[in-house]
Amino acid sequence: MPLSSRHQSIPETRTQTVPSAADYSDNQQKIAQLMAQLNQIVLDKSQVVKLALSGILAGGHLLLQDLPGMGKTTLAQGLAQLLGLGFSRVQFTNDMLPADILGMSIYDQNKLQFEFRAGPIFTQLLLADEINRSSPKTQSALLEAMEERQVTQDGQTYPLPEPFFVIATQNPLQQAGVYPLPESQLDRFLLCLSLGYPSPAAERALLKGQDRRELLKGLDTVLDTEAVLLAQQGVKxxxxxxxxxxxxxxxxxxxxxxxxxxxxxxxxxxxxxxxxxxxxxxxxxxxxxxxxxxxxxxxxxxxxxxxxxxxxxxxxxxxxxxxxxxxxxxxxxxx
CATH class of the missing domain: 1.10.8.80 (Magnesium chelatase subunit I, C-Terminal domain)
Known part of the structure; x- marks a missing residue:
């Protein structure tokens, strides 16, 4: 069952090239530049930034847990922009259904057949914002995608773009309206990170500095998709x-x-x-x-x-x- 024409801009799986020593050296310089730029956006959290980038280059998924307003979404958006990855954001709610993330088959009356309309998960970096505000049924919809890098709907399997990452944010369980992630879901996240409160100096810089959303708009891509794939090979x-x-x-x-x-x-x-x-x-x-x-x-x-x-x-x-x-x-x- 082919994807509809509306979704044919989904990034395709890329053929990996054999890296050279010069490629690795160039990547190392870009990685240092990327971290420096991201540290200008997410202040006073250089170790969290380094761990988050390590998780991405390891090919894993990230879980960011903290109180609302700590910069979790800013970190995810900054990573996507600096890495030059296709990006989608899904705000999870308690009435969300799995099809809202994965997509669904819709009957085309002109073609007299069902066509699969891909959901927002068909991207390179998916930000699953406040993932624990959705029901366990919706949370579990991500399991196959995170582990197998594919989605199965109506008996058909659709591969996800390469590379593919999920960065999920969750609020503390002490807050109202949240569902704890099951152990099987937690195990799919390579790293779980927490930003925490900023230092007084960093908070003063936030108060006197430019809005983070405006700074995000000014970020330029440092690593493209090929460079990310190259770095993943270097990690191995x-x-x-x-x-x-x-x-x-x-x-x-x-x-x-x-x-x-x-x-x-x-x-x-x-x-x-x-x-x-x-x-x-x-x-x-x-x-x-x-x-x-x-x-x-x-x-x-x-x-x-x-x-x-x-x-x-x-x-x-x-x-x-x-x-x-x-x-x-x-x-x-x-x-």
């Missing part, structure tokens, strides 16, 4: 030594030794390795170090191990050690 080539893998596996074993939560699954372990490789790549080196694993560990594991985001006003401003922080403190780098 980042070397990880056996001694570093030993450390990674000790961390994983520690997650599985607890009676309080289920440990990391094999998919979670692969996600941890891939995220560490991407973080090393973004940092400008082609070998994973224990510091790279430590940098991504919380973002990869906490949401998989049941760690719920608690905003500062709920915890009384007291910082409590997360599951990942306790594990990192208990597992030695070298034994």
């Amino acid at each position: 080539k980042v070397y990880i030594a056996d001694v570093v893998l030993d450390y990674l596996q000790r961390l994983v074993a520690k997650t599985r030794a607890s009676q309080e939560y289920h440990g990391l699954s094999p998919r979670g372990v692969l996600s941890l390795q891939r995220a560490a490789q991407a973080y090393a790549y973004v940092s400008g080196h082609m070998e994973v170090t224990p510091e790279d694993i430590q940098a991504v560990f919380a973002a990869v594991t906490d949401h998989r191990l049941g760690q719920r985001f608690m905003p500062a006003h709920v915890t009384g401003g007291q910082a409590t050690a997360t599951i990942s922080q306790r594990i990192l403190a208990e597992v030695a780098v070298i034994v």
Whole structure:
């Protein structure tokens, strides 16, 4: 069943080229430029920006959880614009249906046949805004797309563009009108990040500076689609030594030794390795170090191990050690 002519502008799957050393060097310079520009938009959150870009270059999906108004949508839009990716935004609500995201088959009376009208998910970067305000049925509509990079409707399978990413935002569960994401959905997100409140200096810059929406309009594309695909290939080539893998596996074993939560699954372990490789790549080196694993560990594991985001006003401003922080403190780098 062919897509209707109205949707034939959907980006097509691209053939990947073999990268050279010069290509990688050029990409590294562009990545540094991209982060510098994004840090001018999302102030005082350089580590979150670096982790978010690492997740994208690792080919994974991102979950941004925080209070409303913290800059989650600004970060997602900035990434899409700087990476030159096709972008769609869907505002999730409690009355949304799966077809509102995936698309549906509509009968064409002129052609006397059904035609599939692609939904907003047929893009390169989908911003699923406030994903936990929709029902579990609508949330689960994203599962196949996130894992298989395809959509199945009425027995027909439609591939999604390459690359394809989902950046979802969610509000704290303490707020009204939200549905918790099931574990199977959470496991599809490579990284879960939280922006948090800005520092006083950053907040003053926001008060005295230009509107973020105006700054977003002025961003120029730094990496195009081909460069993103090239970077993804570069991430896969980042070397990880056996001694570093030993450390990674000790961390994983520690997650599985607890009676309080289920440990990391094999998919979670692969996600941890891939995220560490991407973080090393973004940092400008082609070998994973224990510091790279430590940098991504919380973002990869906490949401998989049941760690719920608690905003500062709920915890009384007291910082409590997360599951990942306790594990990192208990597992030695070298034994």
